[in-house]
Structures are given as structure tokens and as C-alpha cells.
Amino acid sequence: MNLTKHLKKPQYYYDVIGEETKRVFYNFLKCFDLNKIFFSKKEKSLNFLQFNKIIIQSMSSTIFINFEHLIEFSDELSDVIQEQYIRVEPYLRRSLSEYLRNNLQKISNAKEFWISLYNVPNKKKVEIVDCRVLNKLISISGTVTKIADCYPKLLLGTFECSNVACGFKIWHTEQNFLYKEPKNCINCGNINWILITNDSIFVFIQKMRIQGIYSN
Template sequence: METFSGCFVDDKAIRVENIFLDFLKSFRLDPRMGESYYESEIQAMEANGSSTMYIDFSHVMLYNDILQKAIADEYLRFEPYLKNACKRFVMEQNPTVIAEADDNPNKDINVAFFNIPFTKRLRELTTAEIGKLVSVTGVVTRTSEVRPELLQGSFKCLECGSVVKNVEQQFKYTEPTTCVSATCLNRTKWALLRQESKFADWQRVRVQETSKEIPAGSLPRSLDVILRHEIVELARAGDAVVFTGTVVVIPDILALASPGERAECRREAS
């Protein structure tokens, strides 16, 4: 990992992105096929108005063992690069899929893996799985309403008018810490530019162990699963589901916030 002018360049992640792009371009179940397997996936995306590319993980395992190990072991690190590879692939094959997506040329292409060979039970999830690609089974017991979530915000400085783009949201509404202008001292006065920010549908789902997975004399364990984009509203209470994603640790925002922010958080949660 190198740094240029204060910006980090993740060389390994860039290599993973390029190998994954080669996989999308060249993978074929039958060598006699004219087009790659995932060219037909783009056609399905266009037909369904979808912005998510579904990847069979068994195909990745067949294609390149190093690639599948990198994705499985460090999915959280490489996810943005995998999404970028999907976007580059779609732009090369059929740019209209992005151009027609909600009239937003900056629309991302999301990546979703399925057919993971290492499915785990809720009770088997430990800190060792943080950041890795895992599948977990369980029964949905509760779902929240679907809400908009700010993923990356663009902010205008109310002092000098400069724009700070792509501010990653850190589990709560996060504004820039400093202005990009060297002569501006503003740290607190910002206006969110909604048209230039990235939002996603968001839903929280509570998942519980199935009756067969609960050891004798133990209480069932549960886990909150965050759904985004097109998979919201697909799970219903009572459904037995296999979720594929990564385990993350979310800090206690109320504990980190100042007294005034805690009151605001409680109002938003109620």
C-alpha cells in the first residue's frame, strides 16, 4: 500500500479489481460459448431494471484460487473495488444500463455473491469472521420499515462555497472535518448537496437460530442483518433465509455522542 499526496493507494485491492474484471470478461462454463457468462447477466440486469450483478461464487473458485481466497478472506476491504470492476464491465459491454438507471450517470453497480460453500450458523459467528465473506442461516423474526440511508455525502462549505465530495458516513450523519480550501477555517457549517450524494434503501432484519440449531438447555441467539438496495422487503417474518455478506462491528453511537447528540439520536430512533 502506497501513498501519493496524502492519498492511500491499495495496490493489492487494485490487482484484485483487475483480476475480477478479467473474470467477468472471460469466464465461460462451456469454452464453446461465444460470449462470457456474465455478459448474459448484464442483459438480465437491463431487462429487470436492476443495478445489482449476481455472482456465483463457485464460478470464482473455478476461475482463480487466489482471487476467491482474497474475496473470501478480505471481502470488506475489497468490496468497493469489486463493485468498481462490475461497473467497468457494464460500461464496456452496455453503458445504457447505467445511463438509464434512475437518470443518474453516477449510479453504482452493486455486487452480490451467492452459492458460498462455507455456510455458518449464528452460533458459529465469531470475531474471526469480521470482514470476511460468509453465509449464515436463520429464521427472520422481525423486519423494520425501509428507510433511505446516506452512503456518501457531498457537502458545500457555507463559509467559502467549496464542495467536499464523497464523505463516507461512519454509522451516523458525518460531515467533513475540514474545508478543502487552504484559506478557509470552517469546521462546522455545512450544507448537504442531495443531488450529488449517494443514498440507498436500508432495512434492518432480526434473524434467529432455527430450533434444530439450538443446543439443549440454551436460549436461541439472534443477529441484526442490514439489507440495502434491491434486496430490501424480500424477507418476511417466519422465512428461513440464507444471508450472504460480511460481519461488521457497529459502535454504540449513543455512548459516543455528546449529550445533545444523544437526545437527537433518541428522537430519531423513536
């Protein structure tokens, strides 16, 4: 019997900065005032049980976090999120999922959680944005002139080795906006993979066009 065929453990490439960001962000969720993180717009104080109930009942899987609270917690953490956003964003997501699963009951393992950051400082006018801000987290101002239709994009790909005799599966490989197959199969050395769409996670992406605000 080929045991590796039944291996369901997700496989990630180890990234020191990503893992460290995940660890510090977890501490932020653990140590920072929960009411501030999750209910920053409400004055009413909620205890953890009430918080639990709201998250479970809520249809939304997006948690809104005030970026000013991240700065207040750690300059280093907020800097790395701003400077290397595309690199560390998957680790923030994993950290949040881990935190919620460790602290709340009745959360399905299949549920993905998302982080939406607001109040990111140093708002830039869209006309001065150039390639130097690529992969960074910035806040911009401008007028939205066009919104395209939503389309699905692969977020976490599950691949199966195309060698029928092997069938080794790699679960939930982070795609980071580029289609990325695993390298050689660690079981048989084959380099060809089949994407298993039913076991992969897709998200809807929507593009918009923004132009500068002209006074006249």
C-alpha cells in the same frame, strides 16, 4: 474564477488492496465465461448483444454472481473477498460499473450497480457466529424471527466546504456504514463540511433478527 468549485471528479482514498481487488475482479468479468457469470442458472447460451439488451431492459441493477466461479477463477481473489469483504466491496462495485460502462451502450452514468454473491462456502450455524467474523463475508443458516422496516443510509456522500468563499466540493466519498466527513479542505484548509443530500447516494438498509434452528 475559482475553477476548483466546478471540479466534479470523485475523490477516493487510495487503498492498495482495494485497487488490486478491483483490477483482478475486472479481469474476472472480462475473461471468465460471461454466460456462467451472468446466467449461471440458465443453460441457454447468450451472445454479448443479447446480454446487452437484457441488462439495458432490466429494471434491476443487481448482478448475481456464483461465488464458486470466483474460486474457480482465482483463490487469492476469493480469499480476499471473504476475509476483507467490507474493505473491498466498494471496489468490486466500481469494477462492475466500469466493466458494464466500457462494454455496454446506453448505460446512464448515474446508475449504480450491485453485486450479490451466492454459494459462499463453509456455511456456519448462526449460534456459533461471533465477533471474529466481523467485516468478513460468510454464509449463515438460521431462522429469521424479525424483519425491521427499511431505512435510508448514506452510501456515497458529496460534501461542500462550509467556507462560502471557497465552496470546494468532494464528490461521492465512500461511507462504509460510518458517517465520514473529508479532512481539511485542500482548497482553503477549512475543516467544516456540509453534506449535499441531492448529490449524495442513499441506499435502503433492512435489519433482520436470526436465531438458531433448534431440533426440539
